[in-house]
Ligand SMILES: NC(=O)c1ccc[n+]([C@@H]2O[C@H](COP(=O)([O-])OP(=O)(O)OC[C@H]3O[C@@H](n4cnc5c(N)ncnc54)[C@H](O)[C@@H]3O)[C@@H](O)[C@H]2O)c1
């Protein structure tokens with residue numbers, strides 16, 4: 001696996017990858033965009049921070065790319081939708097820099113309140129001035145935290161330690177979350193009207209862009225203190241500058257900008273404003289956080305290589321790690337059933353129904369459905385399909401996907417049934433695991449029992465003496481060795497479903513000959529790479 005690292009990601013955290021003989025790691029922090037576009041096609045994974053824009057143009061050029069790993073939490077620099085459509089997994093490190101960002105928020109707030117940067121510059125410049133740098137205290141003030149997720153929650157707790165009354169606005173958290181943090185949940189309007197300090201800690205989304213703009217600032221208390229250590233643009237920068245210039249905003253602290261580095265006139269004036277404390281997106285820049293996030297994304301990449309569950313994939317359906325662990329042995333059966341069913345289909349596939357019976361039905365079987373669907377579609381469409389893009393591709397194709405559950409598995413403690421419908425017909429194939437090995441136990445309405453193999457021959461005919469002998473004779477005459485045979489039928493001399501596994505592919509002419517010899521109503525040679533553990 002070839003991995004390119006395009007931002008400053010600490011080597012200590014990447015050691016896990018460097019030690020792995022399967023991996024070649026190219027450290028190219030700060031690589032110019034044009035050069036990256038030229039070489040990205042040779043890489044399987046990219047590790048970034050906020051400094052690299054992983055947009056459609058980059059993803060289009062990244063023909064080999066499997067994983068985008070963001071060594072940090074914010075993924076607004078990654079076109080996740082485009083990555084998903086291409087089946088590229090996007091992972092991040094959502095927890096590793098939380099504390100660093102929360103501490104930095106408080107560092108900036110205190111620095112702004114006590115005029116630390118200006119006082120330091122004055123002293124280092126040779127002055128000894130004190131009155132000019134008289135500050136304000138946090139104790140007794142009302143602070144409003146917008147977004148009480150991982151960072152905002154920690155900021156709220158720290159503000160309380162400074163004896164602030166803390167209000168929070170977050171429409172997506174439970175009352176219990178606010179209660180546990182000891183903060184009062186209010187709406188944005190009340191927060192704006194009542195707080196002395198307002199700090200934003202939401203992700204940057206269409207909903208939060210400009211969440212605090214001119215109208216909100218105008219509603220705030222004169223002399224309000226504003227902070228943005230989340231993402232540039234949540235706190236509208238032009239409105240903030242106007243608020244500072246009018247005196248409505250007394251102090252501000254900004255770590256993040258809508259354009260980094262800040263280049264527009266507004267941003268330059270904001271950075272230069274004497275009542276603003278600024279840092280160049282340093283919220284996550286602690287030694288601890290940088291090791292954390294680098295280790296976290298390295299683990300995710302190794303998990304991907306080992307086909308183990310990913311914990312922080314942002315565009316994989318989110319499954320509990322324990323559930324994925326339990327479901328993993330079933331993935332191969334899902335691939336086999338899908339491949340088997342699809343090879344029996346005649347027309348276009350309109351509907352795929354995944355049925356789970358017995359013990360399995362007590363679990364969330366979505367991982368199985370998604371992996372079965374991915375296996376189906378991977379054989380139907382040209383682009384690679386995996387659990388990331390399977391749902392999207394099914395939707396684009398107009399394929400109806402259904403899941404049914406029943407506690408009743410008949411003689412089986414667990415049973416998976418795949419029904420494929422299309423072109424006016426349907427195909428049913430069911431299987432289970434015996435001691436961890438996939439077995440097919442039903443074809444259409446015939447009870448069967450066989451371990452699927454790479455090369456198989458399936459026939460349906462009227463059961464008469466000598467037919468199996470003829471199959472053996474024809475195959476023998478063409479040097480095709482039979483490994484196993486299983487026959488399913490409902491009554492003596494009735495119709496029979498016969499499946500044979502053979503050591504080598506059965507040529508089409510031999511298939512036709514067996515069909516004639518046995519007067520088969522249906523005969524098909526099947527090739528199941530997934531049964532051989534391939535694909
Ligand atoms: N400056 C830095 O270096 C740095 C470091 C870490 C995180 N961050 C940024 O901090 C922000 C928060 O990160 P996090 O890990 O706490 O994320 P998180 O997902 O844990 O929390 C975000 C919270 O915002 C809330 N939210 C979403 N939309 C909202 C809205 N319209 N109004 C109010 N609340 C809303 C969510 O419900 C959630 O509770 C992100 O933007 C992240 O990128 C910056």
Ligand SMILES: O=C(O)[C@H](O)COP(=O)(O)O
Pocket residue numbers: 049050051071072073074075097230281283284285
């Ligand atoms: O989203 C994040 O994790 C923080 O903003 C940190 O970004 P960075 O990794 O570019 O410092």
